[in-house]
Amino acid sequence: MAKRIVLDLDYCIGCRSCESACRARFADEARIRYGEVAPTVFLPLACRHCYPDPLCAKACPFDVIRVDEKNGISIQSSFHCVGCKSCILACPFGVLDENLLRRISQKCNLCQDREEGPRCVASCATGALKFLTEKEYEKKRVAVRFISRSPFWRRV
Amino acid sequence: MNLNSSNRLKSSICPFCLYGCELAFTYDENYLVFNVEYAGQGEVNQGRLCPRGNAVGIVLNHKRRLAYPLYNNKEVDWDKALSEIAARPLRQNSEAIAITFDRNLTEEETGLIYDFAERLGVENLACSYLEPESYFVYSVEDCLDAELADIENAKAFVLIGDVFGQTPVIAKPILNARYAHRDHRIFVIDSILTRTAGFADRFLHCQPGSEPLVVLALKSLLTREIKGLAPEQIAEVSGIKLTLLEEVANSLTKLKPIVVVCTMSFGRNDNPYLLSLASKSLVAKSDGMKFLGLGEARSGLGKVGFGQILSAIREGKIKVLLNFGTDFPFLYPQLRDLAELETMIATAVFRPNQLAPYFILPTALNLEKNGTINTLWGKVKINKILEPISGSKTISEIITLLNQKLNFTAKIGTKTKNHEVIIPLKQVYELAREFLNTKSQTESSETDSLLLVGEKPAIGFWNIFDKEDVIKINLQDLQRFNLKQNEPAKVIGPAVELELLVKTTNQVPPGIALVGVNRIENRQLFTTAIDKATNNVIFPPTRVRLWQKG
Numbered sequence: 001m002a003k004r005i006v007l008d009l010d011y012c013i014g015c016r017s018c019e020s021a022c023r024a025r026f027a028d029e030a031r032i033r034y035g036e037v038a039p040t041v042f043l044p045l046a047c048r049h050c051y052p053d054p055l056c057a058k059a060c061p062f063d064v065i066r067v068d069e070k071n072g073i074s075i076q077s078s079f080h081c082v083g084c085k086s087c088i089l090a091c092p093f094g095v096l097d098e099n100l101l102r103r104i105s106q107k108c109n110l111c112q113d114r115e116e117g118p119r120c121v122a123s124c125a126t127g128a129l130k131f132l133t134e135k136e137y138e139k140k141r142v143a144v145r146f147i148s149r150s151p152f153w154r155r156v
Numbered sequence: 157m158n159l160n161s162s163n164r165l166k167s168s169i170c171p172f173c174l175y176g177c178e179l180a181f182t183y184d185e186n187y188l189v190f191n192v193e194y195a196g197q198g199e200v201n202q203g204r205l206c207p208r209g210n211a212v213g214i215v216l217n218h219k220r221r222l223a224y225p226l227y228n229n230k231e232v233d234w235d236k237a238l239s240e241i242a243a244r245p246l247r248q249n250s251e252a253i254a255i256t257f258d259r260n261l262t263e264e265e266t267g268l269i270y271d272f273a274e275r276l277g278v279e280n281l282a283c284s285y286l287e288p289e290s291y292f293v294y295s296v297e298d299c300l301d302a303e304l305a306d307i308e309n310a311k312a313f314v315l316i317g318d319v320f321g322q323t324p325v326i327a328k329p330i331l332n333a334r335y336a337h338r339d340h341r342i343f344v345i346d347s348i349l350t351r352t353a354g355f356a357d358r359f360l361h362c363q364p365g366s367e368p369l370v371v372l373a374l375k376s377l378l379t380r381e382i383k384g385l386a387p388e389q390i391a392e393v394s395g396i397k398l399t400l401l402e403e404v405a406n407s408l409t410k411l412k413p414i415v416v417v418c419t420m421s422f423g424r425n426d427n428p429y430l431l432s433l434a435s436k437s438l439v440a441k442s443d444g445m446k447f448l449g450l451g452e453a454r455s456g457l458g459k460v461g462f463g464q465i466l467s468a469i470r471e472g473k474i475k476v477l478l479n480f481g482t483d484f485p486f487l488y489p490q491l492r493d494l495a496e497l498e499t500m501i502a503t504a505v506f507r508p509n510q511l512a513p514y515f516i517l518p519t520a521l522n523l524e525k526n527g528t529i530n531t532l533w534g535k536v537k538i539n540k541i542l543e544p545i546s547g548s549k550t551i552s553e554i555i556t557l558l559n560q561k562l563n564f565t566a567k568i569g570t571k572t573k574n575h576e577v578i579i580p581l582k583q584v585y586e587l588a589r590e591f592l593n594t595k596s597q598t599e600s601s602e603t604d605s606l607l608l609v610g611e612k613p614a615i616g617f618w619n620i621f622d623k624e625d626v627i628k629i630n631l632q633d634l635q636r637f638n639l640k641q642n643e644p645a646k647v648i649g650p651a652v653e654l655e656l657l658v659k660t661t662n663q664v665p666p667g668i669a670l671v672g673v674n675r676i677e678n679r680q681l682f683t684t685a686i687d688k689a690t691n692n693v694i695f696p697p698t699r700v701r702l703w704q705k706g
Contacts, residue, residue, distance in 0.1 A: 010331070010335065011327075011331055013320040013324060013327045013331075013352070013355070014351040015207060015324035015351075015613070015615065016207055016615040016621070016622075017204075017205060017209075017324060017615075019207075019615075020210040020211060023621060024192060024211060024213055039349055039350075039354070039661055039663045040351055040354025041354065116194070119192075122194035122203060122204075123192075123209075124204060125205065125206050125324035125325045125327060125328065126204070126327045126328040126331060127204065
């Protein structure tokens with residue numbers, strides 16, 4: 001399986017640099033979303049690229065979202081999307097934005113046009129977002145420090 | 157066309173704040189598509205960027221970039237605009253002219269502005285960058301500035317204000333140092349519960365404006381030599397428990413080295429002069445402590461304070477104002493006295509929101525010119541990586557053309573006044589004692605209004621990403637004033653009324669409202685005050701009332 005975006009909660013300061021990098025690239029429509037759990041706890045929500053059966057792809061009535069078998073990434077063809085919002089309802093993680101600015105849904109493709117990896121990861125001001133393979137993720141043990149063990153600890 | 161081809165990869169220093177991140181981007185042959193690349197290997201940011209840096213591609217080709225000089229809201233050509241300016245009685249009446257400068261200037265350009273003022277015989281030369289971080293020019297004796305290595309090796313941090321919100325890139329070395337050992341600590345002093353405060357081991361949540369007193373209470377607990385600044389009294393004024401102050405001071409004695417990082421925000425601090433001096437005096441004469449003052453820009457001092465120019469305009473003594481830079485007067489719509497000027501000439505990067513009977517000359521951004529700029533880590537030479545956007549000229553070109561129109565010859569080489577002003581520690585304590593006395597006497601017993609404070613996160617930069625048309629209040633205030641969440645309310649300030657969406661937050665205690673000050677409309681709610689010590693204009697927190705239909 002190819003690399004995935006992983007968040008290290010210990011480092012995320014909620015500056016939304018990831019979002020601005022995405023918006024700067026994709027004409028003001030960020031494909032990474034964020035959730036504000038509390039004023040001090042902030043979670044960028046990137047697409048998980050579920051493998052092998054992403055629910056967004058299953059829900060799509062026109063097969064616009066497909067899984068690339070080479071790297072396990074689900075890619076949406078924005079040309080064929082009709083904006084029915086089925087994928088948005090289906091996504092169990094809520095990472096697809098329900099506000100359709102161009103009447104089509106926006107889905108992360110892990111910046112396939114950039115060799116070095118997604119722009120949100122490269123831009124992350126603190127290095128909280130990481131782009132890791134499954135093995136690297138297990139080895140690195142991301143988010144094991146005390147803050148991420150209980151995010152609500154960060155309520156001063 | 158391959159956008160990622162390295163021959164079109166250009167790198168420079170990010171012009172949008174003092175941190176000086178390395179910035180790289182690629183563009184196509186028509187200079188139309190800019191892709192920010194995160195290729196920097198520099199030790200400052202290793203390719204990481206904040207929202208401001210990411211916006212560089214948008215800013216360079218923004219649809220609101222000004223491409224023609226404007227006069228009386230009409231587009232004119234350069235020659236006509238400059239001839240009109242030169243035709244004003246500039247030389248005959250130098251006492252009625254003021255020259256100001258704000259940010260996005262190189263050192264060479266500031267020098268040219270000083271020269272130009274000298275030639276015209278203008279004494280009213282002031283810095284018009286009125287954001288509070290310009291107060292970091294005022295320093296105290298024996299205050300050491302921190303380097304990047306100091307941050308990496310520090311064991312404790314005292315963060316004053318929303319440090320991570322102002323300069324997100326600094327968070328990485330700070331958090332790395334914090335997580336290096338379980339005993340390392342982060343202490344945050346602020347009046348708002350920010351995301352920076354979320355990382356604090358101890359958060360000193362004080363009343364708005366009492367930050368300098370809290371810092372001096374720590375100094376007083378550390379040295380036990382300062383008279384007249386009793387921590388007990390400060391604890392009472394600032395609303396922080398004395399035991400908490402003592403605990404923090406106790407930790408600071410055990411943990412060395414320490415880095416004190418301070419940042420200020422528009423509409424948050426009512427005495428930025430004292431806050432700059434207080435945070436620097438915490439560092440002064442104490443071993444293993446270093447200081448870092450963050451901000452978006454730091455301009456020189458000029459010859460007079462801007463407050464002096466403003467009062468001269470009010471009295472009708474100054475008729476012509478010439479500003480070089482990008483922000484003034486568009487960032488400060490509350491300066492209504494400027495309407496009394498006969499002629500106002502300003503340079504700008506963007507087409508202003510509200511048109512006004514000015515001369516507005518389009519100018520270039522820092523990425524579009526050569527020169528030396530100041531960053532936190534020293535002076536950096538920047539090279540022009542793009543031609544200025546069509547129709548705009550750099551400040552040095554504008555001044556050269558003005559010199560030609562006015563028949564001035566070569567440069568004089570006037571020295572710019574950019575150095576720090578050192579204030580003795582005794583004087584700082586004296587100022588603080590006065591401030592403490594005024595603070596303890598004023599009682600905030602107004603029940604029908606809220607104290608409005610400003611916040612300035614990096615994402616709201618120039619209104620490009622976040623629109624910030626909300627006012628955040630505490631849930632208790634929502635019920636007290638019978639307001640509805642997520643619905644527009646009229647915010648009635650001292651001078652203007654605005655309609656903003658009401659949101660609840662526990663970032664602020666009851667009685668305080670929070671508004672984003674990256675949005676220019678929101679800035680109008682804050683009134684101006686003149687700082688007596690420096691004769692400069694400040695924007696303290698202000699009182700507003702909220703009103704909702706139905």
